[in-house]
Amino acid sequence: MAEIVGLSFSFKKGEAYYVPLSALHNEAIAVLKEFESVLANPTIQKIGQNIKYDILLLKWYGMEVKGVLFDTMLAHYLIDADARHGMDVLAENYLQYSPVSITELIGKKGKTQGSMRDVAVEVVKEYAAEDADITLQLKEVFEPMLTATQASDLASKVENPLVYVLADMEFEGVKIDKEVLAQLSIELAVDIAKAEKEIFELAGVKFNIASPKQLGEVLFDKLQLDPKAKKTKTGQYQTGEDILSLLAPKHEIVQHILSFRTLQKLKSTYVDALPEMINPKTGRVHTSYNQAVAATGRLSSNNPNLQNIPIKTARGREVRKAFIAKDANHVIISADYSQIELRVIAEMAKEENMLQAFVNGLDIHTATAANIYSVAVEEVTAEQRRNAKAVNFGIIYGQSAFGLAQNLSISRTEAKEIIDEHRSIVNYLNSPQYDPYIVPNGYAEKCNSAKEYFKNPVGTEYTNAQLKLTTPDQKKLRDLLINKYSYSKTKTEKIIAKIIET
DNA sequence: ATAAGCACGC
DNA sequence: GACGTACGTGCTTATA
Numbered sequence: 286m287a288e289i290v291g292l293s294f295s296f297k298k299g300e301a302y303y304v305p306l307s308a309l310h311n312e313a314i315a316v317l318k319e320f321e322s323v324l325a326n327p328t329i330q331k332i333g334q335n336i337k338y339d340i341l342l343l344k345w346y347g348m349e350v351k352g353v354l355f356d357t358m359l360a361h362y363l364i365d366a367d368a369r370h371g372m373d374v375l376a377e378n379y380l381q382y383s384p385v386s387i388t389e390l391i392g393k394k395g396k397t398q399g400s401m402r403d404v405a406v407e408v409v410k411e412y413a414a415e416d417a418d419i420t421l422q423l424k425e426v427f428e429p430m431l432t433a434t435q436a437s438d439l440a441s442k443v444e445n446p447l448v449y450v451l452a453d454m455e456f457e458g459v460k461i462d463k464e465v466l467a468q469l470s471i472e473l474a475v476d477i478a479k480a481e482k483e484i485f486e487l488a489g490v491k492f493n494i495a496s497p498k499q500l501g502e503v504l505f506d507k508l509q510l511d512p513k514a515k516k517t518k519t520g521q522y523q524t525g526e527d528i529l530s531l532l533a534p535k536h537e538i539v540q541h542i543l544s545f546r547t548l549q550k551l552k553s554t555y556v557d558a559l560p561e562m563i564n565p566k567t568g569r570v571h572t573s574y575n576q577a578v579a580a581t582g583r584l585s586s587n588n589p590n591l592q593n594i595p596i597k598t599a600r601g602r603e604v605r606k607a608f609i610a611k612d613a614n615h616v617i618i619s620a621d622y623s624q625i626e627l628r629v630i631a632e633m634a635k636e637e638n639m640l641q642a643f644v645n646g647l648d649i650h651t652a653t654a655a656n657i658y659s660v661a662v663e664e665v666t667a668e669q670r671r672n673a674k675a676v677n678f679g680i681i682y683g684q685s686a687f688g689l690a691q692n693l694s695i696s697r698t699e700a701k702e703i704i705d706e707h708r709s710i711v712n713y714l715n716s717p718q719y720d721p722y723i724v725p726n727g728y729a730e731k732c733n734s735a736k737e738y739f740k741n742p743v744g745t746e747y748t749n750a751q752l753k754l755t756t757p758d759q760k761k762l763r764d765l766l767i768n769k770y771s772y773s774k775t776k777t778e779k780i781i782a783k784i785i786e787t
Numbered sequence: 788a789t790a791a792g793c794a795c796g797c
Numbered sequence: 798g799a800c801g802t803a804c805g806t807g808c809t810t811a812t813a
Contacts, residue, residue: 493809493810495808495809495810496809496810496811497809497810498810498811499810549808549809550807550808553807553808553809554806554807554808558807558808575805578804578805579804579805580804581803581804581805583804583805584805585804585805585806586805586806587805587806587807588806589806589807590805590806590807592805592806593805593806593807678803679803681803
């Protein structure tokens with residue numbers, strides 16, 4: 286956990302204060318204490334940019350923050366979920382002001398980045414005080430925008446109060462049984478070595494199995510497993526799980542490659558990495574939750590990501606077993622809404638069959654199958670239920686007929702028929718009030734599909750004549766999308782890739 | 788350092 | 798007939 290170098294405050298536009306804190310923990314805490322009457326006062330609202338970070342840091346110093354929160358990052362997330370929400374970008378876009386860049390003070394993010402502690406206090410003062418001033422000014426801009434977009438309740442009743450809950454969860458952390466993982470690591474290493482040996486023998490050559498490039502060459506050039514093997518856009522052979530599964534009956538080597546991949550993933554991402562993430566002070570793992578990353582409103586988790594701990598395979602569940610209660614007086618309880626997304630969407634779409642199924646406490650996938658295949662619930666076969674489950678998943682994910690066909694290994698025509706049987710939900714998902722593709726920042730038209738979405742903002746600035754994107758043009762477009770439209774990096778790259786393909 | 792390919796979760 | 802296809806994070810390899 287980082288060290289607090291100083292505090293900055295602002296309560297009036299254009300005016301701010303900076304309080305440096307000592308590097309000595311006790312001295313720092315003594316100064317912090319002077320601010321307790323404000324920080325811990327529940328009647329004083331706290332405004333901040335990514336304020337969970339500040340709250341958490343203060344918690345590590347023993348300082349409890351109280352009061353109603355207003356996070357400018359979360360406010361902007363609610364105003365325009367797809368955009369970037371960094372303070373510098375927000376200041377430039379909404380206050381027409383370029384703040385002192387943190388990079389100028391301590392260098393680029395990464396290993397080489399220095400510490401704010403080593404920057405002259407006179408310089409830090411300017412940076413930090415400006416930070417507080419800007420945040421306050423952004424709040425004044427965003428508050429009416431939240432009202433205008435009817436997101437005020439979402440901000441004041443959901444996102445901002447949740448900040449305290451997440452901060453508590455992150456602070457608390459979770460205990461990991463290092464010994465369980467150490468043992469598992471050894472077992473995995475043995476099995477990986479076995480798979481490796483098999484693969485080299487069957488291939489008749491030693492190579493790096495973890496390299497998709499080398500693997501593709503072995504499978505498709507040397508062993509000729511598929512004369513029509515698909516290639517990626519960089520000209521490599523595709524060797525993803527879906528492709529390899531289809532090849533498995535053709536050659537014994539494939540199953541060993543698949544198991545090599547699974548084992549390697551478990552070992553490197555979880556079994557070996559998690560113990561490294563244990564905080565030496567608390568002996569526990571403290572993830573971070575990000576409230577403003579996923580454009581769909583979901584949370585995300587990183588350092589480490591605790592939202593993708595394996596569960597599907599037996600080996601994976603062994604990893605989960607390493608998450609344990611803090612002591613003999615505690616237990617870990619798992620609680621999860623059942624089918625919450627389908628319940629909400631059935632209610633919003635007023636899908637009577639599905640609503641009835643939920644009301645009657647039926648198995649929702651069986652009920653969906655009965656509806657799709659027009660048979661009685663008792664007559665639904667295992668395969669029909671499996672298909673219906675894929676349909677329901679597709680609904681949650683906004684999947685197309687193509688995606689469903691891929692998932693079920695059926696034709697697109699068949700997939701389309703199945704989807705058509707679910708008209709009321711599909712109609713709802715395609716209706717303007719649902720459509721998630723809304724062009725931000727001045728392009729307020731709603732689009733009916735992802736395709737139109739890509740066409741709209743880009744097509745406006747770059748007509749057909751300009752579609753041949755040279756490298757400098759790409760640079761320009763990237764700059765335009767990121768800086769003028771505040772698009773995320775990922776989204777920008779998606780759009781550019783789309784145009785290049787076109 | 789960054790991109791590509793892959794795989795884990797929901 | 799072609800198009801294009803959920804949200805994330807993080808690992809290893811390959812390249813700049």
